[in-house]
Amino acid sequence: MITIYHNPRCSKSRAACTWISESHADEPTEIVEYLKRPLTVSQLKALRELLDVPLREMVRTGETEYADLGLGAAGVTDEAIYEAIARHPSLLQRPIVVRDGRAVIGRPTENIAALFE
Template identity: 70%
Template sequence: MITIYHNPRCSKSRATCELVTTAHAANEPVEVVEYLKTPLTVEQLKTLHALLGGPLRDMMRTNETEYTELGLAAETVTDDQLYDAITKHPILLQRPIVVRDGRAVIGRPPENVAALFA
């Protein structure tokens, strides 16, 4: 199963969806999650973060207005506060994120997803 956390208004997200569904997913089911319509829970975010590895802020869109307005760049902000912010403001989640076989990558650029199929 391939899961794509997708924002249809984002060109990179659309390109990644197309790449996965046409080039890589011939024999695999693909679930597309429009996370702005169905925000992830804290537990789902923690699982996704573990699959991605790296700092939590890497899976966040730090250039969004909400990131600045909520003061999330402060060093004193905890991971729990960041998870909570993403659940309440799903626009903060980096996009797209593709999950396959217990691994995940951010599809920026879309070609990053090739690592999941190597």
């Protein structure tokens, strides 16, 4: 099963969906439009574990909410960041692709190929 955390307005996210549908059409794929169905804090924590990256790599620092919430300030806890992403899903990096218990951030799109090696 392949799961794509997808934002249809994002060209990289659309490219990930296209790459997977063209190269791995035989595998079941779930597309999660996380802006419509935001992830919970527990789901975000599980996703971070699969990504095996520091939490801040999951965050889009260029989003208005990032600055408005002061998420770049020293001393901001991981819990505060998880809560912020859960409340403001646009802060989540995109796309994120999960397969066989592993995950990657699909920026650049070539990162996704590592899940199929």
